[in-house]
Amino acid sequence: MQLSKERVDAFLAELNQAVRVYVPARGEAVSSFARYGQGTEPAFDLVNTDMPPKDMLFPQTEKMYRYGLDDEGKPFVDATFDADEVVLFGVRPCDMRSIECMDDVFLTRGFIDEYYETRRQKLTTFALACTAPAPTCFCDSMGLNAGQAPAADVLLKDVGAAWQLAAQSEKGAALLGKYKGFFDESDVQDAGAKNSDSVSCTLKVDMDGVKEKLDQMFDHPLWEDITKKCLTCGTCTYVCPTCYCFDISQSNRMKIGERYRCWDSCMFSVYSEMAGGHNPRADKLSRVRQRFMHKLCFFEDRYGKSLCVGCGRCIQKCPVALDISCLIDDIGAAELAPVALAGEKGAGDGKH
Amino acid sequence: MANTKTANSKAANIEIEHGCAREATVRQGLVPQLCTVKSISHETSDVMSLRISTFDGRRPFDCKPGQTAMVSLLPFGECMFCVSAQGEDYLEFTIKRVGYVTEQLHALSVGDTVGLRGPFGNWFPYESLKGRDVLFVGGGIGLAPLRSLITYMLDNRASYGRIDLVYSGSKPSDLVYLQDLQEAWPQQPNMHVHLSVYRESSDWDGAVAYTAPFLEGLGISATGKVAVLCGGPSLFRTCSASLEKMGFALEDIITTLEMRMKCGVGKCGRCNVGGKYICLDGPVFSMAELKTLPGSVH
Numbered sequence: 285m286q287l288s289k290e291r292v293d294a295f296l297a298e299l300n301q302a303v304r305v306y307v308p309a310r311g312e313a314v315s316s317f318a319r320y321g322q323g324t325e326p327a328f329d330l331v332n333t334d335m336p337p338k339d340m341l342f343p344q345t346e347k348m349y350r351y352g353l354d355d356e357g358k359p360f361v362d363a364t365f366d367a368d369e370v371v372l373f374g375v376r377p378c379d380m381r382s383i384e385c386m387d388d389v390f391l392t393r394g395f396i397d398e399y400y401e402t403r404r405q406k407l408t409t410f411a412l413a414c415t416a417p418a419p420t421c422f423c424d425s426m427g428l429n430a431g432q433a434p435a436a437d438v439l440l441k442d443v444g445a446a447w448q449l450a451a452q453s454e455k456g457a458a459l460l461g462k463y464k465g466f467f468d469e470s471d472v473q474d475a476g477a478k479n480s481d482s483v484s485c486t487l488k489v490d491m492d493g494v495k496e497k498l499d500q501m502f503d504h505p506l507w508e509d510i511t512k513k514c515l516t517c518g519t520c521t522y523v524c525p526t527c528y529c530f531d532i533s534q535s536n537r538m539k540i541g542e543r544y545r546c547w548d549s550c551m552f553s554v555y556s557e558m559a560g561g562h563n564p565r566a567d568k569l570s571r572v573r574q575r576f577m578h579k580l581c582f583f584e585d586r587y588g589k590s591l592c593v594g595c596g597r598c599i600q601k602c603p604v605a606l607d608i609s610c611l612i613d614d615i616g617a618a619e620l621a622p623v624a625l626a627g628e629k630g631a632g633d634g635k636h
Numbered sequence: 637m638a639n640t641k642t643a644n645s646k647a648a649n650i651e652i653e654h655g656c657a658r659e660a661t662v663r664q665g666l667v668p669q670l671c672t673v674k675s676i677s678h679e680t681s682d683v684m685s686l687r688i689s690t691f692d693g694r695r696p697f698d699c700k701p702g703q704t705a706m707v708s709l710l711p712f713g714e715c716m717f718c719v720s721a722q723g724e725d726y727l728e729f730t731i732k733r734v735g736y737v738t739e740q741l742h743a744l745s746v747g748d749t750v751g752l753r754g755p756f757g758n759w760f761p762y763e764s765l766k767g768r769d770v771l772f773v774g775g776g777i778g779l780a781p782l783r784s785l786i787t788y789m790l791d792n793r794a795s796y797g798r799i800d801l802v803y804s805g806s807k808p809s810d811l812v813y814l815q816d817l818q819e820a821w822p823q824q825p826n827m828h829v830h831l832s833v834y835r836e837s838s839d840w841d842g843a844v845a846y847t848a849p850f851l852e853g854l855g856i857s858a859t860g861k862v863a864v865l866c867g868g869p870s871l872f873r874t875c876s877a878s879l880e881k882m883g884f885a886l887e888d889i890i891t892t893l894e895m896r897m898k899c900g901v902g903k904c905g906r907c908n909v910g911g912k913y914i915c916l917d918g919p920v921f922s923m924a925e926l927k928t929l930p931g932s933v934h
Binding site for chain 2: 348349351352359360361363389390393394395396397398399401502528529530531532533534536541545548550555556557558559560562564570574577578581582583584585586
């Protein structure tokens with residue numbers, strides 16, 4: 285089944301009547317997934333948007349419930365919550381993988397997060413297979429295939445003048461069925477067809493044994509080298525498609541208040557600072573180590589997969605070029621001989 | 637030491653439950669249930685105990701000794717506390733005034749509204765402790781979580797052996813649950829309360845010592861005993877070393893941890909130690925388990 289590129293706008297406009305459609309788009313300062321229509325020009329040529337699509341499921345700020353005193357002066361909590369039907373059109377395979385990681389966090393292990401669950405059930409994803417990865421992309425080293433997105437409802441492949449569509453879930457098939465008038469059954473690939481079946485990233489890392497090595501590297505001097513450079517600005521955590529930490533706070537106005545959650549960052553010292561002043565991660569080293577250990581080691585302990593999907597956003601945006609791919613190289617090269625943390629410099633290869 | 641190991645090997649192993657983090661079955665963990673303050677008792681100048689009931693006078697929810705709950709004070713904020721005791725119609729929280737929200741909690745009056753959500757986390761291994769002698773070691777506000785297990789054991793007295801409580805504070809007026817410590821608990825069958833303060837004081841004729849040397853000097857045998865420990869970082873470090881020196885196996889030293897928490901349900905990220913979340917996999921761990929978690933025992 286194919287969708288002619290000439291008809292994409294007609295299809296999205298029609299779809300946008302029924303649901304909220306989000307597409308990759310260039311903004312004034314940053315690119316992100318933006319609501320289709322209203323002057324938004326889809327930018328399907330963007331490999332990765334600056335901002336990941338995680339706010340579709342986990343908004344940067346999300347109201348959880350209202351509370352306060354009602355007209356009779358009685359306290360109340362109003363937890364009414366609903367979400368709109370959303371189609372995420374043109375999401376890349378790495379970002380689809382990040383949604384799988386978020387599903388693990390918010391939908392498994394003891395508690396199901398109802399806010400996330402509601403949004404997730406109302407989300408339909410059209411993934412766009414990559415044909416030309418960016419220089420900072422390394423998803424294939426993280427176990428992904430840039431031409432596939434198994435968790436997406438529909439997979440789009442660029443076949444020149446059209447996109448080939450493949451439904452990968454019942455939800456995807458139902459949506460394609462509903463709008464079948466926009467599609468044709470042809471399977472033609474013209475001269476402009478782009479290869480998405482054997483795409484290879486130019487940036488490579490070797491993840492073999494990295495997790496097992498990190499299990500023994502909590503006190504390794506390598507973290508000292510990395511920490512020197514880091515400003516703990518938190519940019520990496522905000523642009524990361526899998527960083528899911530959040531704060532819970534409230535805003536109050538007269539007798540009514542709202543409790544909300546918002547993105548937080550393990551790079552900030554107040555993140556773990558307790559009342560009374562004790563902070564288990566007061567120093568910069570322990571926070572930098574926490575972030576990378578979480579991505580490459582702790583998450584795998586808990587959920588059986590890496591929390592880095594190889595999208596390369598943190599490499600692009602870090603103001604001091606602290607590069608996770610270099611860190612992975614360094615971990616691979618590090619010696620595991622028991623060395624005191626305050627001892628000699630580690631086995632860093634100087635890339636930092 | 638060899639005798640200790642032989643003696644302990646005869647007793648059932650202590651099994652700490654962490655399965656509460658396994659199945660995703662519970663929804664609605666983040667929205668508080670509105671409740672009311674049933675009573676307030678002032679333990680020290682900066683510690684008080686709040687008893688909280690539903691509006692219609694019931695216990696807000698059932699929980700096991702050692703479990704935690706988020707006390708949600710609208711419109712100020714939320715804090716995680718261990719449930720220090722529970723009755724037919726209340727849950728009790730013992731709260732030290734140390735920050736913004738606890739300052740506001742200390743300003744509450746009987747009948748005021750608070751939110752509660754929970755129970756969260758795992759619990760003390762009260763089942764596998766049956767038949768065992770238990771040594772509690774605590775300092776200051778660290779007695780609050782221990783109290784949940786002590787009161788459970790006293791309510792089920794026949795199921796447990798000898799109870800020793802070693803408890804310290806900086807000065808006599810810093811000791812919480814003073815009435816229990818000095819009157820109620822020493823009168824309980826086969827329960828022994830050992831108190832010390834860190835500094836001499838005109839209103840104190842008991843022991844003056846830091847907790848670790850005081851503990852070591854009491855001549856308590858580790859044979860057949862399980863230790864349950866809770867206190868600040870310094871007490872935790874020194875007393876866990878003392879317990880090991882006294883011959884306690886790492887599996888038989890149990891503690892409960894504290895970290896900053898926001899969600900309480902293993903999502904918000906900040907309370908991790910390695911791959912474990914203290915709010916969900918913990919707060920109760922054995923020392924043997926902690927030694928496998930990176931950075932937990934410093």
